[in-house]
Amino acid sequence: MKRFADLMERLVYTGGRNAKLAILAEYFRTTPDPDRGWALAALTDGYETRLLTPAAVRKLAEARTDPVLFRLSYDYVGDLAETTALIWPEAEALPGEAPRLGEIVDTLARTSRARAPQHVEGWLDRLDGSGRYALLKLLMGGLRVGVSARLAKTALAQYGGKPIEEIEELWFGLTPPYGDLFAWLDGRTSAPQVDTSTLFRPVMLANPLEDGELDRLAPTDFRAEWKWDGIRVQLAARDGEARLFTRTGDEIGPAFPDIAGRADFDAVLDGELLVRREGEIRPFNDLQQRLGRKSVTAAMLRDYPAHLRVYDILFRGDRDLRPDPFETRRAELEAFVTGLNRDWLDLSPLVPFDDWDALRAIWDGTREAGIEGLMLKRVDASYTAGRPKGPWFKWKRAPLTADCVLMYAQRGHGKRSSLYSDFTFGCWRDGPDGAPELVPVGKAYSGYTDAELKEIDRWIRRNTVEKFGPVRSVIPEIVLEVAFDSVHPSKRHKSGIAMRFPRIHRLRTDKPAEEADRVETLAAMIEG
Amino acid sequence: MSKDPRRWLTVKPQGLYCAAGDFYVDPTRPVARAVITHGHADHARAGHGKVLATAETLAIMQSRFGEDCWGSAQAVGFGERIEIGGASVSLAPAGHVLGSAQAVLDHDGGRVVVSGDYKRRRDPTCAGFEPVPCDVFVTEATFALPVFRHPDDAGEIAKLLDSLRLFPNRTHLVGAYALGKAQRVIRLLREAGYDRTIFLHGALEALCTLYEGLGVALGPLEPVAGSKKDKAGEIVMCPPGALNDRWAAGFPDPVTAMASGWMRVRQRARQRGVELPLILSDHADWDELTRTLHDVGAPQVWITHGREEALAHYAQQAGFQAEALSLVGFEEGEDG
Ligand SMILES: [Zn+2]
Ligand SMILES: [Zn+2]
Numbered sequence: 001m002k003r004f005a006d007l008m009e010r011l012v013y014t015g016g017r018n019a020k021l022a023i024l025a026e027y028f029r030t031t032p033d034p035d036r037g038w039a040l041a042a043l044t045d046g047y048e049t050r051l052l053t054p055a056a057v058r059k060l061a062e063a064r065t066d067p068v069l070f071r072l073s074y075d076y077v078g079d080l081a082e083t084t085a086l087i088w089p090e091a092e093a094l095p096g097e098a099p100r101l102g103e104i105v106d107t108l109a110r111t112s113r114a115r116a117p118q119h120v121e122g123w124l125d126r127l128d129g130s131g132r133y134a135l136l137k138l139l140m141g142g143l144r145v146g147v148s149a150r151l152a153k154t155a156l157a158q159y160g161g162k163p164i165e166e167i168e169e170l171w172f173g174l175t176p177p178y179g180d181l182f183a184w185l186d187g188r189t190s191a192p193q194v195d196t197s198t199l200f201r202p203v204m205l206a207n208p209l210e211d212g213e214l215d216r217l218a219p220t221d222f223r224a225e226w227k228w229d230g231i232r233v234q235l236a237a238r239d240g241e242a243r244l245f246t247r248t249g250d251e252i253g254p255a256f257p258d259i260a261g262r263a264d265f266d267a268v269l270d271g272e273l274l275v276r277r278e279g280e281i282r283p284f285n286d287l288q289q290r291l292g293r294k295s296v297t298a299a300m301l302r303d304y305p306a307h308l309r310v311y312d313i314l315f316r317g318d319r320d321l322r323p324d325p326f327e328t329r330r331a332e333l334e335a336f337v338t339g340l341n342r343d344w345l346d347l348s349p350l351v352p353f354d355d356w357d358a359l360r361a362i363w364d365g366t367r368e369a370g371i372e373g374l375m376l377k378r379v380d381a382s383y384t385a386g387r388p389k390g391p392w393f394k395w396k397r398a399p400l401t402a403d404c405v406l407m408y409a410q411r412g413h414g415k416r417s418s419l420y421s422d423f424t425f426g427c428w429r430d431g432p433d434g435a436p437e438l439v440p441v442g443k444a445y446s447g448y449t450d451a452e453l454k455e456i457d458r459w460i461r462r463n464t465v466e467k468f469g470p471v472r473s474v475i476p477e478i479v480l481e482v483a484f485d486s487v488h489p490s491k492r493h494k495s496g497i498a499m500r501f502p503r504i505h506r507l508r509t510d511k512p513a514e515e516a517d518r519v520e521t522l523a524a525m526i527e528g
Numbered sequence: 529m530s531k532d533p534r535r536w537l538t539v540k541p542q543g544l545y546c547a548a549g550d551f552y553v554d555p556t557r558p559v560a561r562a563v564i565t566h567g568h569a570d571h572a573r574a575g576h577g578k579v580l581a582t583a584e585t586l587a588i589m590q591s592r593f594g595e596d597c598w599g600s601a602q603a604v605g606f607g608e609r610i611e612i613g614g615a616s617v618s619l620a621p622a623g624h625v626l627g628s629a630q631a632v633l634d635h636d637g638g639r640v641v642v643s644g645d646y647k648r649r650r651d652p653t654c655a656g657f658e659p660v661p662c663d664v665f666v667t668e669a670t671f672a673l674p675v676f677r678h679p680d681d682a683g684e685i686a687k688l689l690d691s692l693r694l695f696p697n698r699t700h701l702v703g704a705y706a707l708g709k710a711q712r713v714i715r716l717l718r719e720a721g722y723d724r725t726i727f728l729h730g731a732l733e734a735l736c737t738l739y740e741g742l743g744v745a746l747g748p749l750e751p752v753a754g755s756k757k758d759k760a761g762e763i764v765m766c767p768p769g770a771l772n773d774r775w776a777a778g779f780p781d782p783v784t785a786m787a788s789g790w791m792r793v794r795q796r797a798r799q800r801g802v803e804l805p806l807i808l809s810d811h812a813d814w815d816e817l818t819r820t821l822h823d824v825g826a827p828q829v830w831i832t833h834g835r836e837e838a839l840a841h842y843a844q845q846a847g848f849q850a851e852a853l854s855l856v857g858f859e860e861g862e863d864g
Contacts, residue, residue: 013798013802023694066842069674077795079794086675
């Protein structure tokens, strides 16, 4: 656990990619199995226990500390795991050796949720400050050390001197603590044998189209498609068995039997998961009703029928089409879908255009339900995992905006935990007595510069009306221009509406709060 | 309660005022007569009439503010007793930085100790804190939360040396407060066996020279002046503010380290963009603060600059009479 804690500590503070890779490789080299495998799992989201709830951690901490001092400390530090790790009483000498990561994982695998805190308490006594922090973060979920799964795999590739593609390909067939993987990387065995037929294949991602970039590209090199407002999925079907994955490889098939249960063919398809009712694509909000669930009810299947709109084919039968150019894959895909003839699956059409001006005109017009913009794909590009620069672009339509008034501020997370950086903002409507009142319409965390953030933070501290724990209500004075992708009806919000992907565009210092937008204006933006 | 020191020691806008001797301790504005605990900017200011402090503190003040930064000055050694009006004043070591002292004030059979800033652990650059029994103990509270527990110095210095080994081609920029912290880090590096030249930002040169002149040996030092490119694999000390300004550009792929007690809290360290936080503080941590209350044994505790609420709570639970003194002008210490 000591090594793991050191690793976490170093990664948290290290900014540079190469420095991170060096730190990871050093860790893999100097740490034995199975500890290094469990660390790898923790970094790549392969070890998610959520065994410790915040309430359980609080209880542990409060039993060992003065509650007033704990509260003051938590207020200052702003993070429960860190507060607990730092405040935990320390004996002169640690009682017994620090637990190993593998020992912790093993013990917890044999322990009920209810008894876990008891073990954790014992371990906390045997660890130092950074060990306690790493343990709590690991078991509470939310180890944020700025290492993507991709970066971890790159470090593995460098460590073992293997191409990253090989690791990516095997990855979803491997399980923690990855003994077979490390044996291979250490040169002791050959590559692990994995049946890849219904495994997730790492997906190819697009880069956003930058301003002016279009003019540097030749229109004849590209094909355009609609960018659908659903979620990116991969359907891997083989011998009557089918699995549906998100783009990060999470399996969601069981929640979508109307897709996965009907795929009786042999192919791996890349496409968009949407809700389609009576022949029409529904807004994202409808799809949202079906996401994040383990299973699905008959009513949901009826009210929000899932639909797969495909735009690429990775395998047709045994044939790996990924090395082939887009045009070849497209022809295969069209032939495949035409022959299939299923109502729950269709082809995402190409959008024909002559030149960039023509395409720009089409893009300007895209504000229909389900369409988020355009995709541009190079005709000669193979299907390459990751986000290669050049072959694919996403060209999102312009966001909607509204002027809203800052109502509540909450301390942020991570880097921003000492600043008030999470904002709830509202728009005006007529209150019960006819006088205008503000009602919250959304909440946003990002989209401002550090300088703006500091300025707003200072203002918030000076203009607080009331404090509720980490939240402050403020004088309704600051107008924020909020950008968002769409608006949909919401029963959970007092205003009756909710924004999708709201972010703060800029501070409207020029605008008095009374002139901010009204809820009705937002409601008129609801689609579908 | 006839001997209640509150009758002769009060808080005024200028700072803590001793009516019995008509002087202030660490006033934040110019006054006729001042006792100065140590040379940090929130305690020592220019422009007082008469100043009483240790010889080291006086030398530090002159180096910072110029030769004529007061009307007249009197150097006092530890343990020496000076009568000022109806009050008797002596100084005791505070263990904070070179020359730092606690002001021990006696009047009317009562004793108040104004500790200034202090720490309890060993510091190779200054005399260690001595607890002085008293009726009222005035304590700082910079790190007065139980989350602040400064680790062992040697371990923090080892982190820096380990990083030099892992990244032998990167300059290690170490941000450290110019008075006290910088010299302590250098001394600790020397004790850990690091004998290479340590390079200094211009803002640290004068104080390092002064420390050496006052008998604190710091080993080979050189100004950064000129080329930054050839500092790969070297340690360069600078004030914390310089880590994020243009000065820091130009060093080969620098690792930014910072030596401060605030580094204990991750978010604080990350906010400052520090890559290698070194938890080294010249202030007492929570355990030192609470232990000191018991060591000094004063029935009354007055708490200044920092997190008064938590320490007052602890002191009351432990049976002391405790209250926060709201002194103006003390900022959350950069000297952390
Ligand atoms: Zn100080
Ligand atoms: Zn101070």
